[in-house]
Structures are given as C-alpha cells and as structure tokens.
Amino acid sequence: MSSHREAPGISKDPVADNTDLYAFVSPDQPGTVTLIANWIPLEGPDGGPNFFEFGDDVLYEIQVDNDADAEPDVTFQFRFTTMVVDPNTFLYNTGPITSLDSSTWNRRQLYSVTRVTDAGNTVLGTGLSCPPCNIGPRSTPDYAALAQAAVHSLGDGIQVFAGQRREGFYVDLGAVFDLADLRPFQNLHVIPTPAAPGVDATSSVNVHSIAIQVPKQLLCRDGSMPGDPTSPASTIGVWASASRRMASVLSSDSPAEQTGPWVQVSRLGNPLINEAVIPMGRKDLWNSLPPSADAQFLSYVQHPELAGLLPVLYPGVFPHLAGLTAPRADLVAILMTGIPAGIVPGFQNFTGSRIADMLRLNMAVPPAASPNPLGLIGGDAAGFPNGRRVADDVFTIELRAIAGVTYPLVSPSYVPDAAASLVTDGLTPGAGRYIAQFPYLGVPLDGFDVPG
Amino acid sequence: MAELTRRRFLQTSAGIAGAAAGLTTLGALRSGRLPSGLGLAGQPEVAAPASVMAYVRASSTGEVRLMVGERSVTVQDPELVRRLVKAAG
Numbered sequence: 001m002s003s004h005r006e007a008p009g010i011s012k013d014p015v016a017d018n019t020d021l022y023a024f025v026s027p028d029q030p031g032t033v034t035l036i037a038n039w040i041p042l043e044g045p046d047g048g049p050n051f052f053e054f055g056d057d058v059l060y061e062i063q064v065d066n067d068a069d070a071e072p073d074v075t076f077q078f079r080f081t082t083m084v085v086d087p088n089t090f091l092y093n094t095g096p097i098t099s100l101d102s103s104t105w106n107r108r109q110l111y112s113v114t115r116v117t118d119a120g121n122t123v124l125g126t127g128l129s130c131p132p133c134n135i136g137p138r139s140t141p142d143y144a145a146l147a148q149a150a151v152h153s154l155g156d157g158i159q160v161f162a163g164q165r166r167e168g169f170y171v172d173l174g175a176v177f178d179l180a181d182l183r184p185f186q187n188l189h190v191i192p193t194p195a196a197p198g199v200d201a202t203s204s205v206n207v208h209s210i211a212i213q214v215p216k217q218l219l220c221r222d223g224s225m226p227g228d229p230t231s232p233a234s235t236i237g238v239w240a241s242a243s244r245r246m247a248s249v250l251s252s253d254s255p256a257e258q259t260g261p262w263v264q265v266s267r268l269g270n271p272l273i274n275e276a277v278i279p280m281g282r283k284d285l286w287n288s289l290p291p292s293a294d295a296q297f298l299s300y301v302q303h304p305e306l307a308g309l310l311p312v313l314y315p316g317v318f319p320h321l322a323g324l325t326a327p328r329a330d331l332v333a334i335l336m337t338g339i340p341a342g343i344v345p346g347f348q349n350f351t352g353s354r355i356a357d358m359l360r361l362n363m364a365v366p367p368a369a370s371p372n373p374l375g376l377i378g379g380d381a382a383g384f385p386n387g388r389r390v391a392d393d394v395f396t397i398e399l400r401a402i403a404g405v406t407y408p409l410v411s412p413s414y415v416p417d418a419a420a421s422l423v424t425d426g427l428t429p430g431a432g433r434y435i436a437q438f439p440y441l442g443v444p445l446d447g448f449d450v451p452g
Numbered sequence: 453m454a455e456l457t458r459r460r461f462l463q464t465s466a467g468i469a470g471a472a473a474g475l476t477t478l479g480a481l482r483s484g485r486l487p488s489g490l491g492l493a494g495q496p497e498v499a500a501p502a503s504v505m506a507y508v509r510a511s512s513t514g515e516v517r518l519m520v521g522e523r524s525v526t527v528q529d530p531e532l533v534r535r536l537v538k539a540a541g
Contacts, residue, residue, distance in 0.1 A: 246524060249505070257503065
C-alpha cells in the first residue's frame with residue numbers, strides 16, 4: 001500500500017482509495033503486459049459480516065499514455081454492480097460457496113470492462129463475476145480455485161480479474177510513520193533505540209485488485225510488438241484513478257442517488273508520491289488532477305522534504321546529502337519524465353520533458369530470469385522504475401534514491417553517503433505473497449485463520 | 453437553508469431546475485453557458501430527464517450548475533438563481 005490513506009480526503013473513502021499500481025511484462029506471457037491496480041487499503045481478513053467490495057458508485061480506471069503527452073490513449077474502465085440474492089438474511093453466505101454461481105452466496109459483485117480510445121468506447125465484457133472474499137474453511141473451502149475461476153478471458157488475448165487478493169506491498173508502516181524510523185538503523189536515529197529487525201505491517205492484510213493482462217500491441221502507439229528498448233514507442237506511461245459522481249443525494253425514503261459528471265478523487269502512478277513527496281496541504285488537490293497537470297508539483301520532487309529530514313533525523317549519517325541543495329534531476333527523471341537514453345547503459349523509459357507522475361514501462365525489456373527486488377538500482381532493468389513488479393521493494397528503492405544513491409547518474413562527481421546504499425526498512429515479502437501466474441498477487445488470507 | 457429540510461430543498465430545486473431543463477435542449481446543456489439574461493423561451497422542448505440537480509454556489513454570480521446524468525452545465529441565469537434562492541427561503 002504505497003499510497004494508502006495518503007491524503008486527508010481519500011483516507012475517509014477507502015472504496016475509492018488507490019493503494020498500489022503495478023505494470024510489468026508478464027513473466028510467463030512475455031508478449032503481454034500486466035496492469036494491476038489496487039484499492040481498499042488494510043483489509044482485515046475477518047472483516048465481516050459485510051466483507052470488503054468495490055463501489056457500485058465508483059468509476060475505476062487504468063489509463064495508458066503511449067505517445068508521451070501524459071494524456072490517456074488507452075483507458076480501461078471498470079464498473080461494478082452488487083447483487084443480493086436474499087435481502088432477508090444478514091449473512092454474506094448461507095452455506096459453503098463452492099462456485100461462482102453457488103446459490104448460498106448471498107452478496108456478489110459483477111462488473112463490466114470498457115476500453116476507451118480515440119476510436120471510441122468498446123465494451124470488452126459485461127456480467128463478469130468477482131470472487132467472494134476469502135472467509136474461512138466452511139464458507140470458502142477451496143478459495144484458490146474459486147478465485148481462479150474468476151479470471152475471465154475477454155478475447156484478443158486479454159484476461160481480467162477483479163476481486164480480493166493478498167496485499168503485495170511490504171513495508172514497516174509503524175516505524176516509518178514514527179518520525180521516519182528504520183528499525184535496523186534506529187540506534188542512529190536522533191531519538192535512538194536499539195537496532196531491531198523490521199516489522200512487516202502489511203503481511204496479514206488483503207486488498208482489492210483489478211488486474212488486466214493485455215497483448216503489448218494493444219498498448220503500443222503504432223500497434224506493433226515492441227522489440228527495441230531504444231525506441232520511444234516501446235515505453236508507455238500508466239496510472240490508475242477512481243472517480244465519483246459530482247453530486248450525491250441521500251434520502252431516508254429512497255436509495256442514494258448520484259448524478260453529474262465523474263470527478264476524480266484518487267490517483268496513483270509511481271508509488272509513494274502523494275504519500276511521501278506531496279505536502280499535506282496539496283494532497284487532495286493532487287488526487288483530483290491528471291498527470292498532465294503535475295508541473296505545479298515539480299519543486300516537491302526536485303527538493304523532497306524527506307531528503308532534508310534524513311540528515312536531521314540521523315545526525316552525522318548523511319553529510320553529503322545534507323550538502324546536496326541542487327534540484328534533484330535524478331528523481332525528476334525517475335518519477336516525472338522517465339530516464340533518458342545514456343544515463344543507464346542500454347536502458348531508457350523517457351517520455352519527454354513533460355512533467356507527469358506516471359509509472360513508465362519500457363515494454364521491450366524482457367522479464368528477468370532472476371528478478372532483483374531492487375529493480376534498476378539492483379541492475380535489473382525489468383523492475384522498478386521500469387514499471388513495477390509485484391515483489392519490487394519500492395520502499396527501499398525510493399528511500400535510497402532520495403538518500404542520494406541515484407544522484408551520480410546526473411552528477412558523476414557527487415559521492416553518495418555510505419548509508420545511502422544501505423538504508424532499508426529491513427523487510428522481505430515472505431511466503432505466500434505472490435503466485436507465478438495471473439493475477440500474480442497471492443491468494444487472500446482468510447478471516448478464520450488470520451484475524452485482522 | 454434554515455427552516456427548510458435538505459430533502460425539501462433538493463426536491464424543490466430539482467423541480468424548478470427540471471422544469472428549466474425541460475425547456476432546454478440537451479445540446480444546449482452540453483454546450484455550456486447561456487448568455488446572461490437570455491431567456492429559455494423559444495428553445496425547442498425535449499423530454500425532461502429523470503432527475504436534475506441544481507447547485508447555486510454563490511447567488512451573487514447569477515450562475516447555477518445543473519447536473520443531469522453524467523453531464524453538468526453552468527447556466528448564467530440570474531432570474532433562475534433568484535427563484536431558486538427564493539424557494540430555498
């Protein structure tokens with residue numbers, strides 16, 4: 001949850017709260033790209049009797065820019081409809097749910113997928129079933145099979161899934177929000193305590209995912225199969241958003257009614273931007289805007305607050321970072337423009353000088369045989385910030401980048417502090433977080449075995 | 453909105469705005485502002501949509517935003533705004 005509860009407004013609207021976005025060349029289907037957008041942060045697996053679900057009144061979108069103008073060229077829209085089989089019971093299910101059409105499943109969701117391009121809108125699928133939430137051995141006895149049945153083929157090589165999955169992002173939330181504590185190094189903190197292993201705050205929670213796997217040609221600007229990493233046409237920019245209708249009328253004698261145009265209430269491209277870069281007073285504004293409006297936020301990337309805090313919170317550990325006052329062109333490249341050719345040998349995901357927070361993926365870079373969770377700074381060009389894979393350690397990558405480890409890419413004379421390449425919250429994702437095939441995020445934890 | 457429940461206000465507003473929208477082409481709704489002071493008479497009639505919401509953010513501007521379906525339009529109509537405000541008490 002790299003963007004969970006990250007702004008005052010959206011923290012009160014979890015159904016519309018974008019939490020993570022992934023975009024990567026599918027390791028088992030390298031002719032396709034998988035896009036995964038998550039919503040609803042910190043789902044306790046035992047959160048019944050009304051278990052978590054998507055919002056019928058929310059427009060969920062995954063948007064792709066393929067011609068470097070930070071405007072959407074291919075948008076996938078998802079709309080949900082909740083169905084209640086028997087309104088006269090309080091139960092989510094009245095017996096074991098053994099299939100997606102089990103009569104014992106009382107509250108279920110269907111959804112539609114629409115592709116929007118300049119050529120118009122194409123409905124790719126309707127009446128698609130979400131799986132139920134993973135309740136426990138009596139209610140959802142073979143959950144993995146149930147969820148796999150909810151992977152739908154939409155034709156043209158596209159497949160889609162929408163429903164509960166296990167949280168894939170791992171981070172020590174309790175420490176980092178306690179004055180940027182990093183437990184393995186907290187003995188060096190200005191308020192020191194003995195060093196300790198990191199605590200994975202998201203190891204026991206679920207999330208709701210929309211995952212869509214798409215042949216690369218359907219995303220590429222010229223409809224070709226990207227094969228040349230140096231070609232500008234090989235790179236796409238991706239972001240996800242959630243929108244609500246402009247007005248809502250509540251009534252005690254009729255169902256709530258929404259009307260007016262859709263208004264964006266949440267957005268996510270690169271991880272941790274609105275969470276840790278954009279200041280409090282502008283977070284809600286940021287969530288309401290498209291990436292094409294991001295130039296106004298450039299100074300927060302050029303001079304990130306956290307880069308100024310690290311030398312203060314860890315006295316004597318970051319002397320070089322403390323003296324680095326120039327605009328952070330390295331962070332601007334990583335997060336806002338893509339990395340131009342000539343910076344990292346053999347790699348680029350540059351989309352031009354337009355400032356825009358998008359997750360940029362060079363689709364011509366093949367999947368790594370042995371992925372490094374540190375991605376590009378770990379020598380693995382198939383990982384973040386070239387897109388983002390489900391297991392990429394984006395917290396550590398961005399922390400080290402902000403700490404200065406990437407600044408020599410644009411200023412070779414700069415010598416990073418020794419700590420810059422070591423800082424981490426000290427976590428690895430552990431078992432069960434991911435699966436090897438679509439939708440790649442692991443089977444959600446069940447509420448019987450994992451109380452929230 | 454004192455002495456008037458929100459529901460009654462919305463019902464009243466929707467009724468008035470619905471009547472206005474009934475005299476306005478959907479094309480005009482889509483196109484945006486009407487010139488200040490321009491009456492709605494003379495526009496061809498169309499079927500009224502199921503519901504219309506009227507939102508007056510600041511009555512002094514003479515602007516009212518009408519929301520219908522997935523669209524909205526801001527109409528410059530001081531007289532309509534005056535009537536809405538009067539209805540709201």
